[in-house]
Amino acid sequence: MKVGIIGGTGGMGEGFAVRWAIHHEIIIGSRDIDKAKNAAALYTNAASSAFGTGMKGNITGSDNVSLASVVDVLILSIPYDSIQYTCSSISGKIGSNCIVVSPIVPMNRTESGFVYVPFEETKRSAAAVVAENLPNNIIVSAFHTISEVKLKNINESLDSDTFVCCDDQNTLAVLNTLISEISGLRSIYLGPLSLSYQAEALTPMILNASKRNKIKHPGIKLVS
Numbered sequence: 001m002k003v004g005i006i007g008g009t010g011g012m013g014e015g016f017a018v019r020w021a022i023h024h025e026i027i028i029g030s031r032d033i034d035k036a037k038n039a040a041a042l043y044t045n046a047a048s049s050a051f052g053t054g055m056k057g058n059i060t061g062s063d064n065v066s067l068a069s070v071v072d073v074l075i076l077s078i079p080y081d082s083i084q085y086t087c088s089s090i091s092g093k094i095g096s097n098c099i100v101v102s103p104i105v106p107m108n109r110t111e112s113g114f115v116y117v118p119f120e121e122t123k124r125s126a127a128a129v130v131a132e133n134l135p136n137n138i139i140v141s142a143f144h145t146i147s148e149v150k151l152k153n154i155n156e157s158l159d160s161d162t163f164v165c166c167d168d169q170n171t172l173a174v175l176n177t178l179i180s181e182i183s184g185l186r187s188i189y190l191g192p193l194s195l196s197y198q199a200e201a202l203t204p205m206i207l208n209a210s211k212r213n214k215i216k217h218p219g220i221k222l223v224s
């Protein structure tokens with residue numbers, strides 16, 4: 001598959017790229033093409049050192065807008081406040097079959113701790129804002145509670161779950177394949193995209209608990 005990562009120069013983008021490069025063609029996106037190319041070169045080194053000749057995919061760099069028209073899966077690895085601007089720059093250029101993935105968590109730090117912005121400021125979930133701005137694509141939300149530090153460490157198993165929200169079962173199946181390729185990560189289907197706020201709101205909760213109890217890079221796992 002061709003997987004494009006808009007905002008791929010950030011920590012989450014790096015983690016996705018190095019994990020998926022074993023099988024897929026990854027395109028790192030940035031507002032600055034040179035920044036994207038430099039990041040792609042660094043990630044390629046990390047992935048080839050880890051996978052050696054087992055690496056069947058590759059990592060290249062591009063600007064955000066160009067990559068949007070050529071990928072099968074598009075990860076929006078950008079801050080909440082930049083959703084509208086970014087989506088308007090790529091809307092109409094994305095193929096109609098392209099799956100758009102939102103790992104975006106609208107979160108602020110206050111005196112009490114980390115808070116979920118839509119609850120504090122009566123705003124919409126990140127997934128809802130993405131869907132509103134890209135009405136011709138199927139949106140799936142996932143990866144909100146993944147630690148960037150663990151994701152970037154190719155040799156580490158995540159040993160955690162990720163909640164996934166989506167309105168289309170075929171799209172869910174494609175995303176589940178990508179999730180299953182990240183060592184130790186299990187997909188838990190939460191429901192339609194309208195429930196994405198439930199998954200997004202877990203991240204500030206985990207970070208507050210993590211900081212106050214000195215738990216490093218925690219994730220979430222359902223047990224039965």
Ligand SMILES: NC(=O)c1ccc[n+]([C@@H]2O[C@H](COP(=O)([O-])OP(=O)(O)OC[C@H]3O[C@@H](n4cnc5c(N)ncnc54)[C@H](OP(=O)(O)O)[C@@H]3O)[C@@H](O)[C@H]2O)c1
Nearest residue numbers: 007009010011012030031077078079082103104105144148
């Ligand atoms: N970090 C985590 O552990 C974690 C965990 C779960 C979910 N998330 C979510 O995943 C997403 C990515 O996380 P991250 O930590 O990688 O984010 P980040 O480092 O803050 O940003 C990622 C990239 O977004 C681009 N960007 C920044 N401001 C922008 C703007 N105003 N307009 C357009 N692009 C902009 C930048 O790329 P260029 O400058 O190259 O364009 C940046 O490298 C976020 O929504 C975050 O909430 C993060």
